[in-house]
Amino acid sequence: MNQNSPKYVALTFDDGPSAYTAAILKILKRYNVRATFFVVGAEAEKFPKLIRRIHRAKHVIGNHTWSHPDITTLSKRELWKEITSTNIQIEKIIGYSPKLFRAPYSSINDTALAAIKELGMTSVLWNVDSQDWREEDPLAICKYTIKNLQEKNLIVMHDGDRYGSGARDQIVASLPKLIKYLIKNDYQFVTVPEFHRVAYKIEGWP
Known part of the structure; x- marks a missing residue:
């Protein structure tokens, strides 16, 4: 790692909003960090106040489908419905529609990628997995993430608790x-759109 070049980190949270999102927002506010939340349409419909809070705190909101399917199993029409219904729901709450999309389970193929592009959305994956969906020990999540840090980091975490990952106490504790x-180690926090500008385009990761 070149010591002189700037080190960037974009924190991203998937599957929310949920009851855990408020605690995560408080932590981000305490440290003055802006993040990117890839929200599920069905959860946004349930928790519009949390979507408004994310937006008010100037975090970026992205689209994580309506119902969290494996998008590689969907027809183009079904995929578009998953994405557009989520965009409509978010726009209804905060007045604008996301431009960023993240595929559930990081499951994506060329067909899905082309369909996402046709909708004018940018597909975003990551290059550091916090393993918060697997690890129950907050310290283990921290150690694993730190061990895998690079110069330019797009870290995936989860604030949602409905899609196979269970409770989120461990991410709240580790954050x-x-x-x-x-x-302490001089990483600059950025949102995903800023990451695209200052780091590099991430289409096709990992």
Whole structure:
């Protein structure tokens, strides 16, 4: 890692909003960090106040489909419905529609990618998986994430608890530790659109 070049980190949260999102928003506010939330349409419909809070705090909101399917199993029409219904729901709550899309389970293929592009959306994956969906120990999440850090990091975490990952207490507990480490080690926090500008285009990762 070149010591002189700037180090970037974009924190991203998938599958929400949920009851855990409020705690995550408080932590981000405490450390003055902006993040990107890839929200599920059905959860946005249930928790519009949390969507408004994410938006008010100037975090970026992205689209994570309406019902969290494996999009590679869908027809183009079904995929478009998943994406557009989520965009409509988010626009109804905050007045604008996301331009970023993240595929559930990181499951994506060329057909889906082309369909997403046709809708004018940018597909976003990641290059650091926090393993928060698998690990129950907050310290293990921190250590695993830190061990895999690069110069330019797009980290995936989860604030939603409905899609196979169970409770989110461990990510809430690990987040302050991780943020403190990143601050201490001179990482600059960016949102995904900023990451695209200052780091590099990430189409097709990993």
